[in-house]
């Protein structure tokens with residue numbers, strides 16, 4: 001082969017390698033990416049580009065409120081590896097995401113009411129109680145305080161859900177940092193995603209960054225002033241059965257014993273006035289989640305309140321965070337993981353509050 005021919009063939013090899021790298025590398029975990037980047041110059045530059053995009057925005061362009069960067073001044077870890085979902089998903093739904101490539105993904109919240117995530121909870125369309133024609137017959141003014149279960153499931157067909165005179169039946173429980181539950185429009189409603197009665201369904205609503213701390217690991221910080229009562233974000237992740245949660249927790253505990261692993265499996269319980277738990281949900285954001293998986297614990301309750309949000313037509317509520325006080329730009333966001341400390345050998349708490357218990361909350365999964 002002559003020199004020009006050899007050059008031509010090597011540049012076309014190079015092109016094919018680049019094309020393959022562009023297709024495959026964005027799917028790799030950070031450790032696989034690091035290994036492959038050592039094998040050739042081309043793969044090194046593709047990996048470097050992917051690492052930069054992942055570091056610049058944990059949400060990979062999926063959150064419409066802006067990029068959520070990783071900031072690390074304590075060690076060499078550039079970002080934390082997980083698959084991003086904007087809202088909770090059922091764990092048997094296969095989740096794939098191209099990581100750190102030019103994926104051309106749009107915001108998760110573009111399409112609604114056919115939002116695929118909320119839709120996974122949508123009740124059977126053939127169910128007679130979801131017949132929206134019933135809603136047309138009712139007087140909308142009188143319904144807000146008397147929303148029946150069937151209406152709650154059917155959703156609303158308001159022309160304008162924020163009309164003060166014809167109050168939307170889906171907003172019987174208003175957003176508020178003091179209430180533990182609120183209701184909103186959902187997959188059964190005819191309104192668009194931008195509706196005022198879908199406050200928590202448009203993803204992260206304030207500017208944030210993820211900052212590494214030597215003792216607590218990554219934490220979520222406000223990158224702007226957040227007003228008392230303002231919606232911050234949902235705790236998104238895989239909703240798993242209690243059996244599955246137990247299996248995963250055992251696996252996570254083993255991995256965490258070397259101090260290099262943080263799990264983000266949250267158990268949410270709703271209580272009846274009698275104090276008995278009437279709902280238990282296990283949301284695991286360890287492998288698939290959103291930025292809320294980085295919110296650390298504070299023994300004094302921190303600056304976030306948790307609210308269970310029910311959307312018309314969705315079977316499962318979603319756990320959402322609202323500011324429980326004014327939060328300054330640069331402040332770490334935190335909430336209380338709970339009061340129970342069942343493991344005397346549990347993880348040490350470094351929340352730094354005056355009421356710090358010394359140990360992180362822990363309970364039997």
Ligand SMILES: C[S@@+](CC[C@H](N)C(=O)[O-])C[C@H]1O[C@@H](n2cnc3c(N)ncnc32)[C@H](O)[C@@H]1O
Nearest residue numbers: 216217218262264293294295296297349350351
């Ligand atoms: C939901 S994750 C929070 C994000 C985590 N820091 C990370 O790096 O991914 C929960 C884990 O964070 C750590 N953590 C949270 N709050 C903490 C605190 N107050 N003190 C020490 N570690 C904390 C513990 O390792 C805990 O298991």
